[in-house]
Amino acid sequence: MNLIDRRALLLGAAAAFGGRGTPALAKTEASPVGSAHDGLNAQARARGLFYGSAIDQNMLANDPAYMDHVARECGMLVSEYSMKWGTLRPTPTTFDFSAGDKLLAFARKHGIPMRGHTLAWHMDNPPWLVSDLKPGNAEKILTKHAQTVVKHFKNRLVHWDVVNEVLWSKDGKPGGMRDSLWYRALGDRYIDIAFHTCAEADPTALRCINDYGLDYALPDDERKRHDMLNLLAALLKRGVPVQALGVQGHITAGNVPFDPRVMEQFINDVTSMGLKVLLTEVDVRDNDLPADLAPRDAGVAAAGAAYLDAVLKNPHVIGVLTWGLSDRRSWLNDELPRADHLPQRALPLDTELQRKPLWSAMAASFQKAPQRT
């Protein structure tokens, strides 16, 4: 039995890796709002999948009701930003794990596996990194960061998003690579460095490459799917230890051409390389929908159902996370607000922490998904 299978058994988070194993560890504390046995993760686990959500330290510190629902609904957690450079690295010589450790303590208190996000990204970097990173020092800086961070969380995180959003064809670089600070310093070799360092620092964490814009029958998405398949093949060919593709799944309800056959084919192309797939940041933007709640919630649920139905058909898809659990907190309201500035209704629970049609649609998608062995 390899390290990953043993860790999954130990953590009782078999679904975390899409492998066999013991049922998940009983959650150490049922949430006051109801049993974890009726949450979205319970629906997912019944088919050998997991469901989870991004959480953040502000919610943890200030909204116990939200976190009670997280404990009820989730079987996987990821930090929205406390494990990114911007939080972890106040200076070139210091690391601040305090926020990440608090979130991880919550996860372990409730017996919920947690995934790491992310070791190299073009955003949310501290000013000193942006100004100091050079071709001559970048490998040392990235290796030190990845080594220190992955070892700090060793045996306590089940996945890592090792690199995030590395493709952006509009930058005109070979292979559609994003012209990020990492690319400018190291070329695409930064991906190799990050993955090898992560594998050495914690061999048991599932190593993922994570990206968005892979979803629609649109020229940009088609180009990114093409570039991602080529990148994954090239990484595997040169021995980079990538194990899974994280498809962020920031989708849109309304005027977008979603073709399930295109998505199914892409997921099949990825898993045919021997890689697992997971949906890592699902939310359903409702910018194109009317203000009235009923049609908005119905449109969001329909888009979520069509997307999950298509993706979950492939038995090598191991789970789904949403980028937040409740409309009470969504990055979409900061970054992609509606024209009428109404809060988006992009997530499974509403602002009052009540289950919405999207919750039911996701539960139904889990129930119809092929059983994972």
Ligand code: XIL
């Ligand atoms: C976002 C967070 O939600 C925001 O709070 C933060 O200000 C910026 O980053 N894709 C990703 C996530 O991989 O890390 C991003 O999270 C959303 C897009």
